[in-house]
Amino acid sequence: MSFPWAKHYEPTNPVAKFFDEKLPLPRLVYNAVGAGYPVPRNLSYMWNFGVLAGFCLMLQIVTGVVLAMHYAANDAVAFSSVEHIMRDVNWGWAMRYAHANGASAFFVVIYLHIFRGFFYSSYKAPREMIWLIGVVIFLLMMATAFMGYVLPWGQMSFWGAKVITGLFGAIPLVGESLQVWLLGGYAPDNAALNRFFSLHFLLPFVIAGCVILHIWALHIPGSSNPTGVEVKSESDTVPFHPYYTAKDGFGLGVFLLVYCAFLFFMPNALGHPDNYIPANPLSTPAHIVPEWYFWPFYAILRAFTFDFILPAKLWGVLAMFAAILVWFFLPWLDKSPVRSGSYRPLFRIFFWVLVVDMLILFWLGGAAAEEPYVMFSQLATAYYFLHFLVILPIISSIEKPKPLPFSITEAVLGSDEKSVMDNKSEPTA
């Protein structure tokens, strides 16, 4: 793990020495996010989002545990217990708004983190495992966020639960019994609410476990960088602390400014007013949409309106899940030996087309289920899969990449000789 020139943890005082012998936790931290972790010297601000995602996870766990102290998972009182949090509990309004907007912030950060990975092909060897675990984390996040949104037991909660569990009803043969089993009833009720609360409490800790695996896998090859050229010598890296603790700290400050603007000045901007109406199993809200972070996938779900061998309902569900599952195959779909989009002129164009396509899907997922939005969704969905399954493999075989710099140091300083501090160190290929 790590490079031969990584600094070694040397405890100086007797207490630190005692600790290091019995339980080398400070050593672990030192090697993970301290001076003992050499990181490419050229990381841009796009490399801030991993740390920010970790921060969001902690934020959600802390505020979530607090909310769980006051919330009651029972369909008779769940809605009023949320109002109790808002009105009676000291700082309850802050905790709830911090949690609700924290979910949105988490997804903003994670989408940027994922698209950073797309542009710089962070999924390529030797980092496939980091990517695969990352996609698993994203799926867990979606499940957790969905179940959390059900807990306030408002109209959107209830109908969200009904529609999303309805997805499983599309599965042939077992679908309907599966949906009834998931809900513990024929429609969302107390049984569903209780199990969603239990799982909503559990899954963040599963995510935390996967994050540990994600970081562990990351520390084997080390961080990627904007050139995509692997680290060759000590002059290509700087210690994580203080260089990237400072850079991440600054990024965290900017993030918190935006987050607090939402939290304190427009806490309901990303929510739906209908969720302040208690759940009513007899009346569906006129315009039912999931939270904004599900919109692209919701648009894909709704794009299938015609039966073709399989029923339309099943196609929609398959496509929605496939839209994320296709990410698992990225390391093998994109065969280009060049990682960074900066040196891939053709890939770069199609990357931005994908970004636009994704933004269109975001827009369509929040739009009403009527023409022309349905047709737009169909086109955007088609392009989405075309990008991953056809365009990407073709680009990687026909593209002529721009010449890569010899090393990170050369990319930064123009020449590798200028700054090589220690030429004796072995380059790790």
Next chain:
Amino acid sequence: MATTTDTANTEVVAEDGVRRRDFIEIAAVSAAGVGGLFTVLPLVSQMAPSKDVLAESTTELDISALEPGQSIKAVFRKQPVFVRNLTPREIEAADAVDVGDLRDPQTLAERTQEGHENILVVMGVCTHLGCVPLGAAEGENKGEYGGYFCPCHGSHYDTAARIRKGPAPTNLEVPDYTITDTTLVIG
């Protein structure tokens, strides 16, 4: 935390050896530290009683029908409170005690309100470990001193609800209350 190990960075060093960057580091980390401390405030405060709990912090009782020798068990802040109209014999027994011999010296007059010396209002919470003492209801064990008896660990209270025997350290607590005509307001 914010110490820099970067010795190559020696561009601007003042005569006292303090660099501009040292100042920025200390300022940035301090701001983050103070901000972090402030976020602890709501996390701690949220566990304190919420507004609906605090709103329940007074109890009103009608004591017009309370005859001498009768008690009411009421609830104040989700805990039992005993209101007893003492009989002349109970008042006599309480006043006959030499206050200096008591573990928690208090006279009956100190534990009641002027003009209402016969109305004894105490929390039904044993001062030992919080069980509910017996003696308020008809037929319950009143202990060796004719007041209250805590069955958990055997504390005996007298007719003025003062601790006389057993492990409890202090007399049964008298909550703040006011009596107007026939209404008793606790809290």
